[in-house]
Amino acid sequence: MGGGSSRTITLEEERDGAITISENVLKLMIQSSQVQDEHGNMTDFSQQDEQHTHSDRVWQERLRQIEDHWSERLRKAEEKNANLAQITSEQFNQAADKVEAKFMKDKYVCICENLQQAVLDCYQANPKQVLKCSDEVKAFNACVQQTQNSILTGKGMPLSS
Structure with a gap:
């Protein structure tokens, strides 16, 4: 039937699932990637693989750009949030100081x-x-009661400013 030669190809599967092939087998696969379709046109699958690889690179680049864009937006949003938190904290402290100055000026x-x-x-001794x-506790309680009564009747302890 012709001068066809038969070859035996052995593929070995590694533990991680990869298949090892020789360089000669790879060359044969690349050469056989050119196939003639039903119209007689030669189709080179290796070129399609290159186009596919190029398309993958384009998508990977686009994904990287999108990821960079959203990472930058996230960084800006976090920075803005930190600034707002600082401003809010400062405003709260200022408001607290005003309230304290207005209502806490009297000391008892x-x-x-x-x-x-x-x-x-006595407790320590x-x-x-x-x-x-x-006896000491009773005297203290009586003093507190007397002070409360005098405050309630309007004769109470003066507040110092």
């Missing part, structure tokens, strides 16, 4: 301070026998 006088200190001293401090 400590009431029954000497009796309060006597109770604390008798940490395990707090009932020994009942």
Whole structure:
């Protein structure tokens, strides 16, 4: 039948699923990629593969451009958000300072301070026998009650400015 030669090609599959072929087999595959269609026109599949590869490169470049665009927009949005957060924080602090200056300018006088200190001293002197401090606690409570009553009746403690 002619001078056809038969060849045996062995393909080996690697552990990772890749197939190893020799350089000669690759050359044969490239040569056989040219096929004649039913009209007698030669079709070169290797050129189609190159066009496909070019198309893939174009898509990959376009995807990279889109990713760069959105990354930049995200960076700008994060920067804008950080600036707004800083401005909002500054405005909040200014408003808090104004409210504090307007409503917190009066300071209250400590009431029954000497009796309060006597109770604390007694508790420290008798940490395990707090009932020994009942007289001091009663005197402190009476002082607080008397101050509350005088404030409610309008004769109360003056506020210091």
